[in-house]
Amino acid sequence: EENGELSYKVRDLSNRLTQLQEALYETTEEHENSLAAWQQKQSKLESELGTTVNEKKYLEEHHLILQGKISLLEDQIKKLGEGSRQEKGDCMGDVLKLEELNQEVSSLKEQTLSLSKQIHQLENEKKKLEELETQRSRFENEKSQLQEIVTNLQTSLSEMTFQKERQENE
Numbered sequence: 001e002e003n004g005e006l007s008y009k010v011r012d013l014s015n016r017l018t019q020l021q022e023a024l025y026e027t028t029e030e031h032e033n034s035l036a037a038w039q040q041k042q043s044k045l046e047s048e049l050g051t052t053v054n055e056k057k058y059l060e061e062h063h064l065i066l067q068g069k070i071s072l073l074e075d076q077i078k079k080l081g082e083g084s085r086q087e088k089g090d091c092m093g094d095v096l097k098l099e100e101l102n103q104e105v106s107s108l109k110e111q112t113l114s115l116s117k118q119i120h121q122l123e124n125e126k127k128k129l130e131e132l133e134t135q136r137s138r139f140e141n142e143k144s145q146l147q148e149i150v151t152n153l154q155t156s157l158s159e160m161t162f163q164k165e166r167q168e169n170e
Contacts, residue, residue: 003167003168006160007164009160013157013160016153017154020149020150020153021150024147024150027143027146028143031143034139035139038132038136041132042132042136045128049129052122052126053126055118055122056122056123059115060119062111062115063116066111066112066115067112069104070108070109073101074105077101077102077105080098080101
């Protein structure tokens with residue numbers, strides 16, 4: 001009777017182990033496919049991130065240069081405005097220069113706004129990359145937990161098989 005019960009337990013455990021091994025195989029296969037896709041995506045994103053980080057640095061430097069130019073031009077505009085008040089007579093050249101400087105300031109402000117938008121977009125892309133890395137870590141943890149469960153079940157099956165053989169030999 002004990003042999004029958006033990007035999008039933010071994011068969012049941014063997015069936016469960018087979019099911020879990022199949023599930024592990026499917027999960028491992030999915031994991032390997034996902035990992036390959038992830039690695040491709042990660043290398044692409046890392047490449048893009050490197051490019052965008054360099055571009056961001058360039059844009060930030062360009063932004064600072066443009067701000068300096070804007071400040072300089074605004075100072076020149078003030079000087080021209082003050083100078084034109086003091087001078088009398090025809091000062092059409094100064095008026096044209098003032099208008100040109102105002103247009104350049106406006107253009108530089110637009111460029112600055114555009115650069116700020118690009119910097120914001122690059123920071124968003126960096127966040128997405130960090131989120132993908134977090135997902136990959138979780139997936140790795142789940143895989144290792146499943147492997148641990150299968151290993152424990154295989155150990156239990158081996159022990160039960162050993163006990164069954166021992167009882168049959170007695």
